[in-house]
Amino acid sequence: MSKPSNDLERKLMLAADNPANRPEFYKALMASDVYVIGFTDSEGEEIRTIPTGDKLSIVSWEKNDGTPIIPFFTSLEALQRALKEESKYVALPAKSFFEMTLGSFLMLNPASSYGKEFFPDEIHALLETGVNHAPQTRVVQKETKVLLGQPANYPSEMVSALTSLLAKHSAVKAAYLCLMQDPSSSEKPSLVVGFDGDKDLAEAMKEAGSVAADTAPKGDAVDFVVLKKGESGVSNYMLKSVKPFYERTWGAKLRSLFSPGKV
Structure with missing residues (x-):
């Protein structure tokens, strides 16, 4: 990846190189807008607030094994690197994107040097806790020797x-x-x-x-x-x-x- 286009890309690069930086990246991601390949009923591109009632159509790709995966991007520059032909795109809050694609496999920044695949359970955890792993609480019911x-x-x-x-x-x-x-x-x-x-x-x-x-x-x-x-x-x-x-x-x-x- 060339010089990061925004703070989110900078934090993605830091997270890839050091796991200790990943919680900070997830926090930034949940507070950011992301770009997706697709369109709404409304005219224009770079739509940041989708009007109530509008339908959002998002493009999905296929992995080599045939699994459908939805690409999304940290910036317009990252999106353009992944396209081979001109396409419509939409920008929207990451949280909204995750909520509407819940259950799908997602890929951040395909065709860039730094990216990440998100599995459905990670998205559930992000929406629930703000990080990609939801802890499980265990209560010891009786005294146990260990x-x-x-x-x-x-x-x-x-x-x-x-x-x-x-x-x-x-x-x-x-x-x-x-x-x-x-x-x-x-x-x-x-x-x-x-x-x-x-x-x-x-x-x-x-x-x-x-x-x-x-x-x-x-x-x-x-x-x-x-x-x-x-x-x-x-x-x-x-x-x-x-x-x-x-x-x-x-x-x-x-x-x-x-x-x-x-x-």
């Missing part, structure tokens, strides 16, 4: 990406990693990331879930827990026996204290 230890095959890519991401979240004081196995279950052991913080960790954990989904070793489940001092089990093991893979620096804490809105 085995805790360190993974033999350390998930270096995931840990590196999470470290870069968490540096952007001042709420996170430290993050820890372990492997958990329930002897009574036939399921594989899961990786567990523990978050220690002094503020609301919901946003940081949501974005971390998206990053972990993209970078965890294939086939490995990843669980997140909020660590609480004085609790037994995972919290006690991590806080007392495991060295954190991420720790907030004093510089980051000071930047948080003196950021706009702080008193």
Whole structure:
């Protein structure tokens, strides 16, 4: 790709090169207009507000295996790179586009150096959470004995990406990693990331879930827990026996204290 045409393309390039930047890209995408090949009942191109009652016809393509896929683009320049002949196009909010194509396979910026295929479950997650992965909450119904230890095959890519991401979240004081196995279950052991913080960790954990989904070793489940001092089990093991893979620096804490809105 040549020089990015807008901020969304810049963030797409950063996200492709570093998984830690992907939540920021998804946030920008959901707040942006995108371009699609198609037309409405109204005259003209570059329609940003589709009149009520107008029908939008969107062009779909086929992948090599015959699967239909709908292309969309971050800019008019990206759209023009993908066309071999003159075509009509429409610009509309990404959120509206995702809602009207829900259930379809989508491809961002085909024919460009940087692009991404979106699967239907990712679009559901984007509309629901703002990132491409919707976490599942599990509640332990009864006291369960588990085995805790360190993974033999350390998930270096995931840990590196999470470290870069968490540096952007001042709420996170430290993050820890372990492997958990329930002897009574036939399921594989899961990786567990523990978050220690002094503020609301919901946003940081949501974005971390998206990053972990993209970078965890294939086939490995990843669980997140909020660590609480004085609790037994995972919290006690991590806080007392495991060295954190991420720790907030004093510089980051000071930047948080003196950021706009702080008193």
